[in-house]
Amino acid sequence: MPPAAVAVASGDCGLSTDSVGSKGWGLPRYGAELYGCKEAVRREIHSAREVIALVMDSFTDMDIFKDLQEACSKRHVKVYILLDQASFPHFLKMCSNLGVNIEEQKLMRVRNINGNTYYTRSGAKIVGKVHEKFMLVDGIRVTTGSYSFTWTDGKLNSSNIIILSGPAVEHFDLEFQILYAESKPINPWLLSCSQEREMANQLIKPWISKT
Known part of the structure; x- marks a missing residue:
């Protein structure tokens, strides 16, 4: 079995790439180039040439979303996003703030996923959340860890990611296929509410500027 290339990133030590065995960990080397989780994710997106498959619990980071948009529009990379x-x-709301209609993104597909559903003895329904966080790039690398694509994780919270290549990627590829099959299209009601809020903001802002 070929060795897996592993890169580790965190808010504390940054990221360093090393080649280790399948049971090993990549540790920052002295003199290695270090950078944080968000920068590591953005570098992975910039390196994509064919497809990006993303599973995330929360996604509100505008910079990362713009990178995904650019991958679609300029490099014709297909982007699949599964969100809790x-x-x-x-x-x-983030898309609305950017003036983006998600339905108009030709090479980007966004779908919803849930955790497991549990019914109590009284008949109450409890739906779990998705805590999986990983991004497949071109089917050859995967980025995963505690880092969410949010401003707070990028600026405030202590997070980490690991970037893997080699046989480990196949397991994430299979997991994405399973989750995609279980996912649901965007609820039209949510889209209509978002679009109505955007229209209201466009009407209110000129009025506020005159007062």
Whole structure:
């Protein structure tokens, strides 16, 4: 079995790439170039040439979203995004703030996913959340860890990611296929609410500027 290339990034030590065995860990080497989680994710997106498949619990980072848009529009990279349904309104708000209609993104597909569903003895329904966080790039590398694509994780929270290549990527590829099959298209009601709020903002802002 060929060795897996591993890169580790965190808010503390930055990122360093090393070649280790399948059971080893990549540790920052003396003199290696160091950078944080967000920069590591953006570098991975910039390196994509064919497809990006993303699973995330929360996604509100505008810079990362713009990078994905650029990958679609300039390099014709297909982007598939699976987001936890509970956090999806925040994603739509980010898109609205950027003036983006997600339905008009030709090479980008965004869908919702949930955790497991549990029914109590009284009949109450409890829907779990998705805590998986990983991004496949061209089917040859995967970025995963505690880092979410949010401003708070990028600026405030202590997070980490690991970038893998080699046989380990196949497991994430299979997991994405399973999650995609279980995912649901965007709820039209959420889209309409987001679009109505955007129209209201466009009407209110000129009025506020005159007062």
